[in-house]
Amino acid sequence: MKNKNFTKTLIKWYLANKRDLPWRNTNDPYRIWLSEIMLQQTRIAQGLPYYLTFTREYPTIFDLANAPQDDVLKLWQGLGYYSRARNLHSTAKKVAFEMNGVFPNDYQGLLKLKGIGDYTASAIASICYDEPVAVVDGNVYRVLARYFGIVLPINSGEGIKAFKSLAMELIDPKQPGTYNQAIMEFGAMHCSPKLPLCHECTLRTSCFAYAENKVGELPVKLKKQKITIRHFNYLVFLSEENRTLLQQRTSKGIWQGLYEFPLIETEQEVFTEDLILTEDFQKHTHHLDPEIRLYNNKPIKHILSHQHIYAKFWILSTKRLIKSSIHINSLTEYPVPVLLEKFINVFLQSDYD
DNA sequence: AACCCGGGGTG
């Protein structure tokens, strides 16, 4: 009985308070899919402009499927978690060219697609096809943990199963999409991580955490990850014709698929250009015997969720560069990490000194 | 199960 009241109250709250968002005006699986991928681990305020750009540039899945990967990555630039963009493009091509542009019409079929896991498959299936599968995202963990007093860690195997199971009991089978969006909206707007609006909450009288004064302790999450510190030395070649060298990151780690200047990573910060001329560094200079100077004395600190990167940019002036070099004015056409985008924007306006 | 993958917002 408590469960039924929970679901009913939540949906009532949602219908009265939901935000007007562009993906809420459609049941087109392509648009729902696009929005769900973009919003993975991403706030709506951050993802919304990207959604508008993608739907404008790629109105149909065929437009997305036919685009070069570099174009997709360029539009994705700044949104982070770039594997999402690569998987998005891969799945677009699969659906467009192997499935006639039609998405699978149920949870199990959607789950097979690259980049679509339990959450996204549930979201699309419930919103587009009225399949009663419950989403469990960060909002759902928080709302359920507080309201029902669940202390299992949300990032343990046991916790993940328990929350999914409870969510499946709570879903309204007659309007699964509305229920799923209701609990997420409620978690985002009302039952927020900090300063939740308990005083005006319609579920207050039956909420475990409110009654026990444990709102601040739920949900439970196990430890945090360690942070790695890295030192990047970017070699910014600059010929007399204002050309430079750029390469694509193909390795497994961060920023796969994006472009960057030739990079030398070191264990410690590098202070003098003498070091650039020795050992490892020499092979990157292509025997051009360039004149070297340090662009930024103080390293630029770029913070990722699991790494702190300290970057120095070394300007290597040479007479000429190899044919595969590019003009610096075309730097802005390539998808690059935000760290480099910021440098490039300043550098291009600085007369290159 | 543990680890990796971005960038920005919040208190």
Added chain:
DNA sequence: CACCCAGGGTT
């Protein structure tokens, strides 16, 4: 500064 965000893939 710590924590979080409409999670998914890999090992």
